[in-house]
Amino acid sequence: MQFKSMVISNVEVSPNYFRMRMTAPQELSSSVPGQFVMLKVNDAIDPLLRRPFGLFDVGSFVPEYAGCGAQVYCEILYKVVGKGTKLLSTLHHGDLVDLLVPLGKGFQMGPAGEEKVLVGGGVGLAPLYYLAKQLKERGEKVRLFAGGRNRDDVLCITEFERLGVETYVATDDGTLGERGFVTQVLERHLASGMRIFACGPTPMLNAVAKMSEKHGVPCQVSMEAYMACGVGACLGCVMKGANHSDETPDYRCVCKDGPVFDSFELQWS
């Protein structure tokens, strides 16, 4: 659905990374982690298109107005990378944005009893937090493997820990956690009876998908793509499905078929 949302807060949580909380329609309280929103930053024609953001959190709050009942909010976690996100970072409490919510297919949490392993890099941690929250509410054992180039890229770890998630961190330069790729840390801990949920840069997802196959651990990945419509009409955000070849093309629409896919559905390099 389309919704005019009010910014509640917009805070820089790490250099160039922002966490924005917005009012949300009631319907969003039944959204699935991994689903996303399309946000129109302003009414101008530059930037023209909406921007997609995974849901970082959905919850309820009681506004400070007399007689107000609980209302739903949603949060996104974003990195300032271009014109759209730069503008977004200048918004304040009370500003309005136009949202399409909730879009796409989210994570399937799988049966209880398995260990749930979350693997995220940079802003890829965003949908994993909402997922961790729901998994912990179900009483599941959850571990998080978080990576980034340096400590500034490793976001909101305290929030995960507050949920009771065991966390492992790796950075390329060793400024936080282990030095190296998060996938190296992950591989040491992988065992059967686990289920992986991953979101982050494509090379990381590529490594996780291969590792999951090697160890026979089911794996879902949340993909990122340039999008125009977000509703499956423009076909601008497709990626190659597992059986893709030049002779028999197999494209999957990230906004509609995803953004969460079973890793075996996609073609990895």
Add this chain to the structure above:
Amino acid sequence: MQRPDMSVVLAGITMRNPVMTASGTFGYGAEFADYLDLESIGAMVTKGLSLKPKAGNPTPRIVETPGGMLNAIGLQNVGIDTFIEQKLPYLKDVNTPVIANLYGNTLEEYGEVASRLDGLAGVAGIEVNISCPNVKQGGIVFGTDPGAAKEVVSLVKRNTSKPLIVKLSPNVTDVVLMAKACADAGADALSLINTLTGMAIDLERRRPVLANVTGGLSGPAIKPVALRMVWQVAKAVKLPLIGIGGIMNGRDALEFMLAGATAVQVGTASFLDPSAAQRIAQEMEQYLVDNGIDSVRSLIGALEV
């Protein structure tokens, strides 16, 4: 005051208002049903259909540019048979005319796709795409050579009894020449314009952004070009015209009607505002109310130069 009359008749197709959705920007209709009332718009034009399903181009396929976007989707579609089996039943139940957009990889395929749509209930008319800049066959060749255009339009005309709309390319030296060729070959209406061929470059990587290198530019950036072409063609050809190009609001749409369009198509606007087509129709009506105009038809070609 009585509500203004928003209806128009285009090549025998009666529409409750002049706002149509542009092919390739509205899927097969159902994708947008959550965001607008499909029965509030004039007509729907579906994604371009080919004889066999088509996978489209490699990615990246889209990139944003100031005031517009470039796309190189490459006419990905489910193919004519799947459209008839899976998409048309839903569209049949919607009380809004459906225009099926089609193209062929060869001249013969144009004729074949058109004939498969002929006689089908639920398809009010066809729009022939001779102007996609993103595919080698079936696209720009037919759209830039008046002789080839004449040939393909004549063939489609022989294969259909439905109203025949031809969608023109702006990537030509003289759009009037192309319009006349299509009119001579039996087109019942013309829609213009399709996207303008453009390009975006990634300076850091020193590579084109789009996998296809070039793409079609759409959005507000192309509106002045589209208005000019509609105006030029309206003066030269006695066919109803559909104006397309960067229409974002009711005022944009009415400008196209002044330039000579009987109807308009909304494209890129649906991406940033999925309810755009419905909103634009409402904004047009409001303009008429505010200015005491009884019928939207009185504005067609009413430009004073």
